[in-house]
Amino acid sequence: MEPPQSEGATLGGALVSRAVRIQAPSMRAALAALDGPRTAWTAPDEPSVVAGGAAATLTGDGPDRFTEVRAAAEELFAADDADVGADAARPRLFGGFAFHGDHRAEGTWTGFPAAGFVLPQVQLTFAGASAARNGDTSAWLTVNAVGSEATPEAVEARLERERERFESLPEPSPVAAPPGVVSRERTTGLEEWREGVRAAIRRIRAGELRKVVLAQALRCDLAADLSVPDTLSRLGERYPDCHRFLVEPTGPTAAGATNCDSPERPAFFGATPEILVSRRGRTVHTGALAGTTGRGDTPAEDEWLAEELRTSEKDIHEHEIVADAIRDQLAPLASSVSTGDRTVRRLATVQHLWTPISAELADDEHVLSLVEALHPTPAVGGLPPEKALATIRDTEPFDRGWYASPVGWFDAAGNGSFAVALRSALATRRTATLFAGVGVVADSDPDREWDEVQLKYRPILDELERPQ
Numbered sequence: 001m002e003p004p005q006s007e008g009a010t011l012g013g014a015l016v017s018r019a020v021r022i023q024a025p026s027m028r029a030a031l032a033a034l035d036g037p038r039t040a041w042t043a044p045d046e047p048s049v050v051a052g053g054a055a056a057t058l059t060g061d062g063p064d065r066f067t068e069v070r071a072a073a074e075e076l077f078a079a080d081d082a083d084v085g086a087d088a089a090r091p092r093l094f095g096g097f098a099f100h101g102d103h104r105a106e107g108t109w110t111g112f113p114a115a116g117f118v119l120p121q122v123q124l125t126f127a128g129a130s131a132a133r134n135g136d137t138s139a140w141l142t143v144n145a146v147g148s149e150a151t152p153e154a155v156e157a158r159l160e161r162e163r164e165r166f167e168s169l170p171e172p173s174p175v176a177a178p179p180g181v182v183s184r185e186r187t188t189g190l191e192e193w194r195e196g197v198r199a200a201i202r203r204i205r206a207g208e209l210r211k212v213v214l215a216q217a218l219r220c221d222l223a224a225d226l227s228v229p230d231t232l233s234r235l236g237e238r239y240p241d242c243h244r245f246l247v248e249p250t251g252p253t254a255a256g257a258t259n260c261d262s263p264e265r266p267a268f269f270g271a272t273p274e275i276l277v278s279r280r281g282r283t284v285h286t287g288a289l290a291g292t293t294g295r296g297d298t299p300a301e302d303e304w305l306a307e308e309l310r311t312s313e314k315d316i317h318e319h320e321i322v323a324d325a326i327r328d329q330l331a332p333l334a335s336s337v338s339t340g341d342r343t344v345r346r347l348a349t350v351q352h353l354w355t356p357i358s359a360e361l362a363d364d365e366h367v368l369s370l371v372e373a374l375h376p377t378p379a380v381g382g383l384p385p386e387k388a389l390a391t392i393r394d395t396e397p398f399d400r401g402w403y404a405s406p407v408g409w410f411d412a413a414g415n416g417s418f419a420v421a422l423r424s425a426l427a428t429r430r431t432a433t434l435f436a437g438v439g440v441v442a443d444s445d446p447d448r449e450w451d452e453v454q455l456k457y458r459p460i461l462d463e464l465e466r467p468q
């Protein structure tokens with residue numbers, strides 16, 4: 001049966017949610033066992049979630065996509081009968097947005113609308129690292145249903161069936177090795193890249209814009225089938241401080257797969273260091289992440305690179321454009337905005353300049369209003385935004401789709417968390433297209449920027465290539 005669809009239209013029936021605490025299965029095994037479309041969300045300071053099935057699908061299109069989704073969600077949550085016993089187990093919508101407002105869900109991005117969220121049928125919420133350290137090995141199992149057939153009795157019966165299923169999942173097999181890459185194809189050759197970056201620099205020097213983020217894509221053919229649960233698990237080992245996400249489309253896909261459980265259904269996933277915004281009540285957390293260098297082979301080299309980044313005028317300039325833009329976007333909505341110190345954030349493959357920013361809202365703004373106000377920050381778009389977006393369109397020979405866009409979740413109260421979908425790939429069973437971009441300012445060097453793009457492919461590429 002098709003899940004209820006909504007583009008601001010009526011969903012025809014109440015939302016019923018029930019939850020129960022269960023002995024936590026392995027997250028990897030649970031994700032593998034869930035029906036599509038599957039969702040995974042792991043943030044360093046939040047309970048992790050894996051979910052599957054679509055009790056409802058909310059989409060939006062064009063410049064009003066943020067408000068369309070929000071209106072549809074308000075309608076969905078307005079009549080909810082959510083008796084779930086704990087905040088962690090409450091019904092939530094998972095999904096995100098395309099990078100460009102006029103995005104079309106076609107080509108490789110078929111099935112990924114300009115805005116698309118799913119209310120999962122089955123959601124597992126894991127207590128998180130600190131609870132696990134205190135011996136809490138439970139998880140919340142939530143079952144949601146929407147529509148005329150969604151009765152408390154039916155939902156409770158399914159909850160019981162799912163509890164039995166997840167509590168008796170077999171021990172997961174060992175995490176599979178990366179599938180291996182047999183061939184790869186760049187969207188952008190070195191000469192074309194140099195031309196594009198030089199043209200952007202000319203526009204910047206002419207005063208047309210101050211910064212633009214230009215990206216590339218890399219299509220890999222894989223030697224064996226890709227296991228997304230295993231890949232996310234390995235990414236979690238190497239990038240514990242990053243946000244890991246998985247989004248699967250709900251509609252028909254480019255590979256022709258209409259069945260949510262088809263092995264040809266695409267998966268968009270990643271391990272991103274960049275948070276776009278989180279909102280709990282009136283407290284908002286975000287930050288500026290821009291300015292990049294590599295990791296050294298020795299601690300001394302690592303520190304030397306960090307110090308070079310910390311004091312690089314070009315990187316500080318590139319970074320402060322982002323921090324200023326975020327503060328400017330938040331100011332009209334906030335009673336106060338505060339900025340932490342600029343530091344170097346070290347990840348397994350790169351180091352970035354990072355400035356935490358938080359705010360107290362003047363009103364109960366919905367997290368989607370904050371997403372709309374902030375996306376795209378000049379960490380992934382540029383400044384001024386319209387000029388930067390036009391430059392991106394003129395230069396990039398591929399469709400960004402959901403790369404560099406907001407992905408995350410929100411709930412009935414308008415709370416939620418969104419990350420920026422970087423260090424990401426759009427994969428099918430035997431292919432993966434990776435995306436990576438760099439900030440271009442007046443004194444950028446095209447060849448150094450090329451090298452930085454290659455560095456930013458590493459998190460995903462390392463999990464696809466067989467170790468030598």
Ligand SMILES: C=C(O[C@@H]1C=C(C(=O)O)C=C[C@H]1O)C(=O)O
Binds near residue numbers: 213290292438439
């Ligand atoms: C655009 C990407 O990364 C962004 C650009 C950065 C930069 O230009 O230094 C750093 C972090 C991210 O904000 C990417 O990873 O694809």
